Amino acid sequence: MRHLKDFKFIEGVIRAGSIRKASEDMNITASALNRRINRFEDEFGYEIFERLPRGVRLNPAGELLLHHIRSNRSDFARLKSQVADLSGVRRGHVSVACSQALLPYFLPREISRYRGEHPGVTFSVNARDRVAAERELTEFASDIALVFEPLTMVDFEVVHASAQPIHIIMRADHPLADCEEVRLRDALRFPHIAPSEKFAVRVLLENATRTLTSADVNPLIESESFDFMRHYGQWEDLISFQFPIGLDLEPGAGLVSRPLAERDVAPGSLLLGQLRGRTLPVASARFMRELVVSLSALDN
Amino acid sequence: MRHLKDFKFIEGVIRAGSIRKASEDMNITASALNRRINRFEDEFGYEIFERLPRGVRLNPAGELLLHHIRSNRSDFARLKSQVADLSGVRRGHVSVACSQALLPYFLPREISRYRGEHPGVTFSVNARDRVAAERELTEFASDIALVFEPLTMVDFEVVHASAQPIHIIMRADHPLADCEEVRLRDALRFPHIAPSEKFAVRVLLENATRTLTSADVNPLIESESFDFMRHYGQWEDLISFQFPIGLDLEPGAGLVSRPLAERDVAPGSLLLGQLRGRTLPVASARFMRELVVSLSALDN
DNA sequence: AAAAGCGGTGCGCAAATTGCACCGGCACTC
């Protein structure tokens, strides 16, 4: 696409931090690239880079331009998918930034179902913590985010919220396995494994124990991988914590899950959202609609 | 701006309806222009023009592209005004599509006040009926619309609504001039002048008389210019109808205005709005905010 | 003091773009 070439080069320079480095990345001479940048600044009417002794850096005007470039690129992608849409086959690309818990069961199921109806649509799915997910939205790197308890909500437009009570996962022969519902203090009496404070599960547990004098979150093992934690329970007899959407509906391998009592621990909010005010590409918008349906069904 | 050149040419072709005509308008040979168009379609991956024996016309894909071009151009203009903004002086351009009634007093006052604070900001102000105003918003030809009772509201995002009871304008010595408030049937008994059905005033009057058997709108003179109608009353003793925002606060020249009783005629809605979901340029957004303040003050 | 990186510039050459002349096709006219 001819008219995006300058933008491409500008992005390259931003990424590389210097014109010379960028020129190597992009198969062009530094002099030619330099002239492109200068010519662009000239036509644009404002400088967009600060010239430093060791390279270049965006100035405030450049930051604004960068945002425009990203937004423009995403608009153009949407245009293309709309055009492809009216020529028959539904094509397009959907990019999702989500919490880990969605990776093993929920999203594979949803995406495969969607792709069953629209085989032309491709996906990129990446695990991101709540801060990174929102940043990806603002940078147009992801269309859709699905995360627990996002922190800074300024650019995050919530499309659907769904309450997720924390479950504990343990062996089927664990003493707590018989309870319908587990009290927090009972759970914490047993040796357990927990994620770091980066994750909503841990934050909710800490919040809950803050008022509790008799118990404390005291994990024998901390990990950033829910997958690891869940599977670890098969080897050593520890309990772990997770949102139910991350669990298989019929857990095999001798593991069972039970909800923590909601009067002990506030349920987490799983929020589905997009960049505030953005018009999503057709494919992403449709997929989002189906996610809303599925998430609503889960709540009942 | 280099990267908008193709778009410029495409718009030219759309406007002219044929490549050859467009080539004359834009100082380029038909062959070169033709090749640009073909190359663009090639890179874009889809044809955007139907080739007809007498020229070319946009196909559906081209319609989508055209919308993208317009939106893109307006985004770029906003970017520039943002950049200009952070370099000190507030610059930019605000375009307003509005009903006639706003032209004589309200908008001049508002705009001059705004330009007093921001002399770098330029304006374009055009009278448009309610249908045309909304179309201009969707085509990014206007940033802001200020109209009475717009019809199709799909793309019109209402920012402020303000009720405007219809007033009648007459000579100071008119028999009705003494009333605080005029009943509709009293007013219609006198010879009057009224706008055509294109205008909200007339529509509201017709709606009101539909249930009234004793009176009818029966103008001796119909006009599309409120300015004409108001001034005509100085020569022949006719009454005319208008929204109060179109009237000077202290009417000179022997004319007075009195409101029609609201129980007879529903007040008109003066709606301030923009294209749904669009992010306005800084200058337009700020001007809009000031309009909201002024309109709110009028309501009290 | 030397070396290494950086952005920027002059110049010759290659590639992309343009203008010109012209083709075939369709519609309207006499």
Add this chain to the structure above:
DNA sequence: GAGTGCCGGTGCAATTTGCGCACCGCTTTT
């Protein structure tokens, strides 16, 4: 129904544009 006027499209030569190379002046690093 032949003639005429536009239309989009194409081959080719002229021209403009953009590129790579060599090199400059500068600052930081070693």
